Amino acid sequence: MPDVLVIGAGIVGLACAWSALKEGLTVTLVDRDFDGDRTSHGNAGGIAVTESTPISVPGLFFKASKWLLDPLGPLALDWKHVPSALPWFLEFQRASSPTRFRQISLALAALNNRVYDDLVPMFEDVGAMSTFYRRGAITLYETDEAFYADADEWKLKRELGVRWRALNQQEVREYEPALAPVFRHGIFLEDWSHIGDPKQLVSQLRGRVNALGARLVEDVVTKLDVSKGDAPAAVLRNGESIHARQVVVATGAWSAALAESVGDRVLLDSERGYNTTLPQPGIALSREVIFAERKFVATPLDIGIRIGGAAEFAGLKAAPNYKRSDALLTLGKRFLPGIRDEGAVQWMGHRPATPDSLPVIGKSPTTANVIYAFGHGHLGLTQCATTGALVADLLVNRTPRTSLEEYSIKRFRK
Ligand SMILES: Cc1cc2nc3c(=O)[nH]c(=O)nc-3n(C[C@H](O)[C@H](O)[C@H](O)COP(=O)(O)OP(=O)(O)OC[C@H]3O[C@@H](n4cnc5c(N)ncnc54)[C@H](O)[C@@H]3O)c2cc1C
Incomplete structure (x- = not known):
């Protein structure tokens, strides 16, 4: 059983997988179509750290x-x-509303102001500095x-x-x-910057994650199964399950159904x-x-x-x-x-x-070994490595240097 199962191989899931591997964890990465088109392939390529x-x-x-x-x-x-x-x-x-607007802005800045600290080491490691x-x-x-x-x-x-x-x-x-x-x-x-080709970055990162030892599985995850407390699982189309010690949900715009399958509501x-x-x-x-x-x-x-x-x-x-x-x-x-x-x-x-422009990053309040990493809206490329670093902190039980309170899925509870 791997330490971590990452669901979704867009730029966010790949960055989470990369960070987990760098911690020495074993990783399985599942995506319904590794080579297919995805949001992370065609975006504008901007590292838009000023969009706080x-x-x-x-x-x-x-x-x-x-x-x-x-x-x-x-x-x-x-x-x-x-x-x-x-x-x-x-x-x-x-x-x-003025109060909420300011609160969200502070939370966005807390991520954006550390982006280069997280992104540059990842770009260096995957060989992406010459097109940055x-x-x-x-x-x-x-x-x-x-x-x-x-x-x-x-x-x-x-x-x-x-x-x-x-x-x-x-x-x-x-x-x-x-x-x-x-x-x-x-x-x-x-401080804004841009990359040469978002699709190429996804390929470079996936190649590196593969080279660092991740197992890649191409399949659709239909739901999460958390009935075995210490071994949550992704249930595949044919009913089979992939178990891991911890699961990271990074399925971009498709993430709500997986969160709901463990009882977490999200907008x-x-x-x-x-x-x-x-x-x-x-x-x-x-x-x-x-x-x-x-x-x-x-x-x-x-x-x-x-x-x-x-x-x-x-x-x-x-x-x-x-x-x-x-x-x-x-x-x-x-x-x-x-x-x-x-x-x-x-x-x-x-x-x-998400309606408040904040990503969902953090542990599921219902199931602590399910971790969310989705909802990055306009800033998924910008915040990918920072999200990966924060998820890695959670995976190894380290206190993140950025408080995750504002990004919790709890904010969508009725
Ligand atoms: C026009 C446009 C311009 C943009 N410009 C920028 C920009 O300049 N800078 C910036 O930072 N951001 C930009 N963005 C936003 C950015 O592209 C996204 O925030 C980011 O790509 C989201 O990445 P992701 O990994 O979360 O999702 P995705 O790239 O969508 O990846 C999700 C993955 O999950 C997989 N998946 C989904 N459901 C399942 C399932 N059930 N089972 C298995 N696999 C599944 C999919 O196949 C996919 O590979 C732009 C977006 C658009 C549309």
Whole structure:
């Protein structure tokens, strides 16, 4: 019986497996499709450590209603999905109250401010340093109105430890000459970085985890079985079980059903995001750029410029609606004039989103040898190694240097 069974081989599960192996534990890793597409393959590649405020910013509900009417807007909703998602939306609204907003921001900063301490050793070990670009990022504003409206949030971020400085129109042009000359303001984010190709990182990490001795099992886990107290198990499609001393659930947007199978309630939805990768863009960006008003980004990956973002609530099963990728590309072409789209590749992924933007990291309150590591929303790549380090602390009974109270699944108890 292995010490640890990790369920889910996206970037978070792999980071947990890597950290456990580094502790000298034996690991089995199960995924329904190791080579298949997953959220961790197609994301924007940003190490977005400056994103220490929740998505549910005060006033968002009002803006959201305007966005829903805009076909190029950043938000889409499948109305059929609304009834089942209602508790999630209500909790999302609650997250924007001033007290809760601040509390969540502190908890996000506690993770984000240690990201490089955890990520760099993992990147070094898997051979990912040569495609890790610490060049900062720029948030761009087209209007004075939007720039000044965000002033309080930038002030709070500085209090939380985020290093930033304002750029004027001329400075934005100097930093990124490929941008259309329409941005009146920019914010330079020193500590943001990006990687060359998220899919390649997943492959490198999986290769390393394999080389460190993990056993890889390709199968679907249908539920957890904790009836044998000291040997929890993952039950597979054919009814067989894999037992381990401890189980880590890292199945991204699909994690709620497994948590519920041991009696833990969670509010988790798929916040579907879209992008297009342009392999021969014909223009160059030096760093990731974030279009503040339109809520999308462009990242200069090694495999081309990736333009993406959007939030679509339509559940885990609905087919992708690539009109959302088209809409983002239309905006991208407006702001990056001359960008070429030959060979463009469209993609959709499921962000594992909690309503308060905080991940679920910690032991199950019902079953102490089941550990959760999911719900990272927009920040799964950013926080993967930190999550792995915290999970490893729990696996070896060490007190984590970051308190896990705020990330506990207990917060979703009715
Ligand atoms: C458009 C877009 C852009 C993004 N940009 C960024 C960014 O720039 N920076 C950043 O930090 N984050 C970004 N994210 C978020 C990030 O991609 C996710 O938070 C992260 O990939 C989640 O990783 P994960 O390992 O939890 O989930 P996943 O990558 O979804 O992996 C979950 C794994 O679990 C497996 N699985 C699920 N259920 C079962 C089961 N029952 N049995 C067996 N296996 C199962 C799946 O096959 C999958 O391999 C972005 C997301 C999107 C959609």
